[in-house]
Amino acid sequence: MSSQHTVEQTRPDQVRQPMVRAQNVRKSFGSVEVLKGISLEVQPSEVMCLVGPSGSGKSTFLRCINHLEAVNGGRLYVDGTLVGYEERGGRLHELHPRHAAAQRRDIGMVFQRFNLFPHMTALGNIVEAPIRVRKESKRSAVANGRELLERVGLAAHELSYPAQLSGGQQQRVAIARALAMRPKLMLFDEPTSALDPELVGEVLDVMRSLAETGMTMIVVTHEMGFAREVGDHLVFIDDGVVVEAGDPRSVLADPQHERTKSFLSKVL
Amino acid sequence: MSQGDKDVLTEPGDERISAVPLPRPGRWVAAAVILVLLALFLYGAATNSAYQWTTYWQYLFDQRIAQAALVTIELTVIAMTIALVVGVASAVMRLSDNPVLSGVAWLYIWIFRGTPVYVQLVFWGLLTSIYQEVDLGIPFMVQFTSLSTESWLTPFAAAVIGLGLNQGAYTAEIIRAGVSSVDDGQREASVALGMSWSQTTGRIVFPQAMRVIIPPFGNEFIGMLKTTSLVIAVPFTGDLYTQSQQIAAVLYRPIPLLLVASTWYLAITTVLMVGQHYLEKRFSRGVAGGAARVKDSVTPTDAPAELPLRDGR
């Protein structure tokens, strides 16, 4: 990230730099506009919960934040750095893949379907990127990986392959894998949606304790209990726009918009 | 049956069911008929003088035959190495976004898969008369050196190039299928961790693709062993089949030498099968029955049954 200087010097509100700042973010697939101008800010150490109906663009927005998808309009900044582009001479230039990868490694991502590497053990999954990308020594990566496994309650499973773990255990390994890169921001895309109901709690517990350590998190979820309890902010997205945002407790208790009301009546 | 199921089972009695097996007379009859036929055939073969078993034993370990078997193995291994290199390259080209690259790869696969390997071998043999010299240099400008084609395109070289390029077209498709079989989520997770294209390909995608690639590639390897018997088309005569036929022609005894060659082909195939088995085991690490626990994930279809299950059984 250090290689991206630029625009930020001219920003007016330098004192309070948000971890994520989306300004009128647009994204289309072909002729279909999926994100129709999303603006929001996430402050450091904040937990933002994104909710919304299926197909509203939540995953797409998360994927834009770490440039798995390129935005077509607006600006997206993470920790003050423009995502995916570089502004030079008043024009945006596509980022070299190497720089895009460098941006991503500071952003952890947890997927609905875990996406653990099935040919590597739990510990192997965790140390892979620190060793290959951060060039950590094997010894320190393994030590740190064991610590992380302990943190997510899986110290006994470091030699298990993903297929030998339950869904909840796999997702906890996936969280540990993301944390091993020492990210400053964690993105969760419906981390508990693929889990059997009795396994949801163990994953939410890990996320809750992560939030307590001050990690900045954006969580796409249908777990309103988690949003109410852990979320600092709740954003309701529908059809590619932010319909309503605010304190989770008040939004959930007293939604202002019709669309929010009808959505919440279905999931609560 | 785990311990938890016991409660349910106590009611009708604890013991294992020992039911009277269903009689299957049809199977016994079929097995008996086949065994009798097989015995008759073996007896006939052993006593039929046309097989000339003394000649068979005499030439089974003949020095020329053993030498030719070695040449056949060389042809196979070198041709498959060429096929692998060319196959990986054209699979990558086929999967690339660049239309020129993927078009060229498509053209290569189209031509080399669409014409008989025998014809291709004849063509490679004729190449020395089509192109008599190869110029090295910058086209139309400087010429560093000029090589006569015959000096490097020996019949052996023409044979391995011909076999390898033909096989490469098939290998490319095997590799492409293997790479496409890897769930997109794997690539995505890898990229999200900040891994580069080559790290993602080499560490994440390729090892998983191998599981899908090895069984058909192993088959192709065994197939290549036998396809080498066509190199007489070049013409190259050092291989097992051609050598055995040359001996047979001198002796006027084709049948025992066919059997000799077949025995060697079978022996080498058996060794290759063992190797394939171990490679498959090596690359199916982490794929056990437990994968089914991931809801609606792509469940591996061909997980070998002998892998330990998750209870450590």
Ligand SMILES: Nc1ncnc2c1ncn2[C@@H]1O[C@H](COP(=O)(O)OP(=O)(O)OP(=O)(O)O)[C@@H](O)[C@H]1O
């Ligand atoms: N790569 C793509 N190509 C084309 N269309 C896409 C692509 N990715 C997403 N879409 C479309 O964009 C829309 C928003 O998808 P997205 O996955 O962001 O929704 P979501 O809010 O995450 O929904 P869900 O709750 O079902 O996960 C959908 O209509 C989807 O079909």
Ligand SMILES: [Mg+2]
């Ligand atoms: Mg989604």
